[in-house]
Structures are given as C-alpha cells and as structure tokens.
Amino acid sequence: MVFSCSGEDAVYEPVPLSLDIPAIFSNTIIAPVIPSDNPLTVQGVDLGKRLFFDPILSGDGTQSCASCHAPEKAFADNLSLSIGSDGLSGTRNAMPLFNLAWNYNERFNWDGSALSLERQALEPVENPIELHSNWTEVVQRLQNHPDYPELFRLAFNSDAVTKELTTMAIAQFERTLISANSKFDRFTLGEANLTAQELNGLDIFLREDKGDCFHCHGNPYNPLWTDNEFHNNGLDATITDLGLGAITGDPNDNGKFRTPSLRNLAFTAPYMHDGRFATLDEVIDFYSEGLQNSPTIDPLMKNIDQGGVQLSESDKADLKAFLLTLTDNSFINNFNFQN
Amino acid sequence: MKRILVYALMALLGFTACDASNNDGPSPSLNTSFKFTHNWDDEDVSNVDFNTFQFTNENGDVLSIERLRYVISDIVFTGTSGEQLRFNIYNLIDVTNSEGLVYDLPFFIPPGNYANMAFTFGFDNEDNAQNYLDLNAASFNVPESLGGGYHYMQFDGKYLDVNDEAKPFNYHAIRAVDNTGTDLVFPQDTFFTVNLGPISISADAVIEVKANLAEWFRNPNTWNLNELNTVLMPNPEAQIKMYENGQTVFSLGQIVQ
Numbered sequence: 001m002v003f004s005c006s007g008e009d010a011v012y013e014p015v016p017l018s019l020d021i022p023a024i025f026s027n028t029i030i031a032p033v034i035p036s037d038n039p040l041t042v043q044g045v046d047l048g049k050r051l052f053f054d055p056i057l058s059g060d061g062t063q064s065c066a067s068c069h070a071p072e073k074a075f076a077d078n079l080s081l082s083i084g085s086d087g088l089s090g091t092r093n094a095m096p097l098f099n100l101a102w103n104y105n106e107r108f109n110w111d112g113s114a115l116s117l118e119r120q121a122l123e124p125v126e127n128p129i130e131l132h133s134n135w136t137e138v139v140q141r142l143q144n145h146p147d148y149p150e151l152f153r154l155a156f157n158s159d160a161v162t163k164e165l166t167t168m169a170i171a172q173f174e175r176t177l178i179s180a181n182s183k184f185d186r187f188t189l190g191e192a193n194l195t196a197q198e199l200n201g202l203d204i205f206l207r208e209d210k211g212d213c214f215h216c217h218g219n220p221y222n223p224l225w226t227d228n229e230f231h232n233n234g235l236d237a238t239i240t241d242l243g244l245g246a247i248t249g250d251p252n253d254n255g256k257f258r259t260p261s262l263r264n265l266a267f268t269a270p271y272m273h274d275g276r277f278a279t280l281d282e283v284i285d286f287y288s289e290g291l292q293n294s295p296t297i298d299p300l301m302k303n304i305d306q307g308g309v310q311l312s313e314s315d316k317a318d319l320k321a322f323l324l325t326l327t328d329n330s331f332i333n334n335f336n337f338q339n
Numbered sequence: 340m341k342r343i344l345v346y347a348l349m350a351l352l353g354f355t356a357c358d359a360s361n362n363d364g365p366s367p368s369l370n371t372s373f374k375f376t377h378n379w380d381d382e383d384v385s386n387v388d389f390n391t392f393q394f395t396n397e398n399g400d401v402l403s404i405e406r407l408r409y410v411i412s413d414i415v416f417t418g419t420s421g422e423q424l425r426f427n428i429y430n431l432i433d434v435t436n437s438e439g440l441v442y443d444l445p446f447f448i449p450p451g452n453y454a455n456m457a458f459t460f461g462f463d464n465e466d467n468a469q470n471y472l473d474l475n476a477a478s479f480n481v482p483e484s485l486g487g488g489y490h491y492m493q494f495d496g497k498y499l500d501v502n503d504e505a506k507p508f509n510y511h512a513i514r515a516v517d518n519t520g521t522d523l524v525f526p527q528d529t530f531f532t533v534n535l536g537p538i539s540i541s542a543d544a545v546i547e548v549k550a551n552l553a554e555w556f557r558n559p560n561t562w563n564l565n566e567l568n569t570v571l572m573p574n575p576e577a578q579i580k581m582y583e584n585g586q587t588v589f590s591l592g593q594i595v596q
Binding site (some may be wrong): 027028029030102104203206207208209212214215216218219220221222224227252295296297298299300301302304 | 493496
C-alpha cells in the first residue's frame with residue numbers, strides 16, 4: 001500500500017502492478033493493452049482473483065467463473081458446450097483464458113460480442129444459461145459480505161461495490177494470465193531442442209503448400225499463435241450459428257469466429273466454437289479433408305473441393321507433434337493462478 | 340507504427356540548411372500526410388465494396404476482394420538539384436480494417452519544388468530483415484523457409500471459375516524466392532520504387548496516393564486467376580509477375596495544401 005502524505009492526512013492508493021512481460025513477447029510483439037481507466041494494481045488483481053473463483057457471482061451460489069474456466073484446463077473446460085448453474089447447456093465451448101492483454105482489437109468471445117475484457121465479464125453473470133444471477137443481487141451480496149467491501153476499498157478506493165468495479169477487478173486478474181513458457185518458447189530462446197518430427201511439423205505449419213496454418217495462427221515471430229481475427233474456417237456448408245455476423249449484422253461476417261490460440265491445446269479439448277472435435281487428430285483431419293464450402297468461407301482456406309490441404313498421415317502426426325510443443329505446463333500449475 | 344532513423348533526420352537538417360542558404364531566413368517546416376486511396380479503373384474501392392463479385396480483371400475473371408493490406412516504406416523527396424530527403428519509415432495500409440489509410444510523416448519538410456517523390460512498395464532487402472513488432476503482432480511475417488521478413492502485400496478474395504463457382508485467391512506479394520533446393524535462391528528483387536513524379540509543396544499538405552487495383556492483374560502480365568490463384572508465395576515466377584504488374588498500380592492523386 002502507498003500512502004502519500006499531505007499535511008496530516010494520508011491518502012491511500014493501491015499499489016501499481018506491472019505485468020511481467022516475457023522476453024518471448026517483448027522481443028517480438030507490441031505491448032499489451034492495459035486500459036488507462038483500469039490499470040493493474042496488486043489489490044485489484046487480488047480482488048479479481050478472489051471474485052473469479054467465488055460462486056457468489058452465480059444466482060444459486062454453485063458456480064464461479066472458474067467452473068467453466070478451470071486453471072488445470074488452461075482456463076477452459078472439457079465440455080463441448082459449457083453447462084451453467086441451472087444445469088443448462090450453452091451454445092459455445094468455453095474459450096481458454098491466457099494472453100488476453102495481447103488481444104489488440106479487444107474483441108472477446110468466440111463471436112466478438114464483448115469489446116473489452118471488462119465488458120466481457122458483465123454478461124455471464126446474468127446469462128440464464130451461465131451464472132444466472134443479476135447484478136443488483138450480486139452487488140448486494142458483495143456489499144453485505146464480511147470481506148469484500150474492504151477488498152473493494154483497497155482495490156479501488158471506493159466504499160461502494162459496483163458491477164463496474166467487480167468486472168474491472170476480474171479483468172485485471174485475467175490480464176495477468178500469461179502463458180509463455182512452452183517447449184517451443186524455450187526452443188525460440190535457445191533453451192530447448194525440438195525433435196526432427198516437431199521441426200518437420202513446424203515446417204508443415206508454415207508451408208503455404210502444406211498446412212498453411214500460419215496466416216491465421218501466427219508464427220515464431222507472433223508467439224500469441226493467433227491473429228485474434230475472425231474467420232469462417234469452413235466448418236459448415238449451412239451456417240446456423242452466425243458467429244460474428246450475429247453481432248455486426250453484416251451477412252459477410254456470418255460463420256466467422258475468433259481464431260483461438262494454439263497454445264495449450266493439450267489442455268483445452270474439445271475444439272472449435274461448439275466443441276465439435278474431441279481430439280486434436282480430428283481437428284487436423286478436418287483441415288486436411290473435411291472443409292465445407294459456404295459463401296463466407298475465408299479465402300485462406302484452400303482446396304475446398306478436395307476438403308482441404310490433403311496432408312499425409314505422416315504430415316499429420318508431425319504437425320500434431322509440433323502443436324503439442326506449444327503446451328505450457330508451468331501455466332496451468334502457476335500458484336498465482338490457482339484458487 | 341513508425342520507424343524513425345537518425346540519418347533521415349540528419350538528411351532533413353542538411354537539406355533544410357542548403358535550401359535556407361538561398362533565402363533571407365530559415366525555411367518554414369511543413370506537415371505532410373499521405374492519403375492512400377484505392378480504385379478499380381477509377382471506380383473507388385473501400386472495404387464496403389469487399390465480399391461481392393463486382394470486379395472483372397483483364398482476363399475476364401470476375402472477382403471479389405475480402406482482404407487487402409500492404410506495406411510501403413522509405414519515402415524520398417528529390418529536389419530539383421538532385422538532393423534527397425530520405426525518410427526511413429514504413430506504414431501498413433490495411434484496407435480491410437480501414438487502418439493506415441492516412442499516414443502522417445513524422446518529420447517536417449521544407450516548402451519547395453521537388454522533382455520527384457517516391458516510396459518503396461514493400462521493403463528493400465535490408466529493411467525486410469529487420470524486426471517490426473507491430474507487423475509481427477499483425478501476423479504479416481513470411482516464414483524463414485521462404486526467406487523470412489514480411490509480406491509486401493496480402494490481397495485475398497474469390498473469383499468465379501469456368502463453372503461459375505467461387506474459388507479462393509491469395510495474391511500475396513513477397514520477396515521472390517526459389518526454395519526447392521537445399522539453399523534459398525532469390526532470383527531477383529521484387530520490392531520496387533514507386534515514382535510519383537514532381538510535386539510542389541507550399542503549405543501543410545495531404546498527398547493522395549492512388550492505387551488502381553486492376554493493374555495488379557493487367558500490365559504487362561494478364562493474370563489468369565484460374566491458373567494463378569493460391570500458393571503463390573513459394574512461386575518465384577508468380578512473384579516476379581506481381582512485381583512487374585505492380586509498377587503501374589500507384590499514381591499521384593490530389594494534393595491538398
């Protein structure tokens with residue numbers, strides 16, 4: 001805590017917190033997005049972490065954010081479609097949460113419906129198929145809690161608990177969720193070696209005449225392993241979930257979903273916005289032979305008539321081996337991210 | 340994002356001093372901006388025109404545009420006596436997201452008559468070997484197996500094939516490379532200098548740079564999208580054709596000052 005003295009009155013200020021940006025990021029990409037109206041503080045992050053894991057946010061007190069965004073699953077879950085506090089199934093697979101401060105265009109969720117992390121945290125609380133509560137009740141519960149009013153005061157210098165401050169604290173915690181210590185990261189830093197199979201998998205990933213994954217999923221110079229953009233990757237010939245199109249109202253956006261990072265795939269099955277693929281093998285098979293044409297399919301998707309990029313079984317195995325080098329065990333075991 | 344090197348500033352100062360020697364006092368310095376506009380044979384093109392099959396190339400292929408972004412770098416003003424102001428900068432023009440369409444030169448330039456103004460489409464080889472954090476974040480890189488560095492342009496869309504079916508094209512311009520052997524071979528440079536011609540600057544100026552996108556498919560190589568559509572990055576012959584066609588894409592538009 002910092003007390004700046006003016007006369008006899010000590011003015012409390014929460015302690016500013018700087019993100020510990022990994023070299024693998026600072027060497028390659030621009031700085032993360034930290035909103036000027038919600039800078040990180042020690043107390044803000046601590047409060048956000050407690051709120052993230054606290055079922056007090058749900059209507060019946062059974063679920064927290066972490067129920068669908070579990071640390072051991074890289075802050076995703078292992079369900080195709082997440083199940084809310086009433087036992088109802090949602091329509092989307094829970095996105096993993098890491099490196100969110102590097103989502104430069106600040107469109108969050110599979111469909112880009114949330115235009116900041118703070119706004120993203122608003123919606124699930126009241127969604128009847130998620131936490132199924134309402135903010136008036138949540139704020140009241142927090143205000144009447146024996147600990148939270150003091151924690152909010154420490155984090156925001158505010159005697160009042162508000163939904164805005166609640167989501168600001170959660171967003172602060174989420175911005176600290178950094179994953180940058182995979183085998184591939186260490187390889188990039190000269191601290192690890194890749195096998196011949198993994199290196200060949202990287203080559204397939206980067207070759208325009210093979211996997212051509214890099215145009216959407218980054219490359220060794222973009223260690224986010226996502227472009228954070230929205231694409232129709234050819235999942236369906238008939239689009240029923242409009243994705244970004246339902247948000248923008250532009251039919252050219254129908255069927256477009258945010259590119260997920262390829263980090264931590266070992267923890268985040270099932271895959272795609274609706275969790276339709278149970279395994280990484282199924283995902284690779286889809287891009288190789290399973291593409292479906294539709295009017296908004298991204299032009300980066302090739303050989304659609306043949307179903308995709310037509311990888312050999314050997315290439316598929318090598319590509320999978322490379323993708324698994326993006327697994328960051330230290331992230332899911334980071335004490336700072338545990339309840 | 341702007342990259343500013345000291346020598347550009349030194350060149351500017353040197354030029355200003357030279358220019359000022361012909362006058363009673365130091366020259367005023369002016370703000371200069373570049374406005375990048377796009378057209379298809381004089382029909383304006385912006386991202387609102389994307390995703391519809393409304394363009395026909397020289398070969399008769401009907402096409403849509405879905406993504407267009409490219410890099411320009413190294414702006415050079417050449418004085419009437421041959422002296423040069425070189426600005427070692429770059430700018431990513433992202434038509435898809437309407438970003439980078441106006442670029443404010445981060446230097447003042449002196450008023451005067453310039454025999455030529457030029458920029459580089461893409462990066463020269465030295466600049467292409469640098470590390471640009473913003474372009475990395477934008478996933479604009481070229482894999483090391485294709486020589487590394489950055490795309491010069493990503494121009495994606497769809498065309499209607501002989502069966503009137505929509506097929507993708509990825510007209511991606513990079514440094515031409517033959518990667519079929521054990522070592523990479525670069526047959527020729529495929530960045531190029533765009534000379535916009537003489538310009539007179541007397542006040543703060545907004546200089547329009549026009550890009551006729553139809554030229555990418557026309558001159559001197561009539562581009563057949565049924566033959567050259569995707570996987571063009573590892574195709575050095577296609578890259579050289581892009582280089583040749585790119586020479587007539589850009590021209591000087593209006594100058595508002």
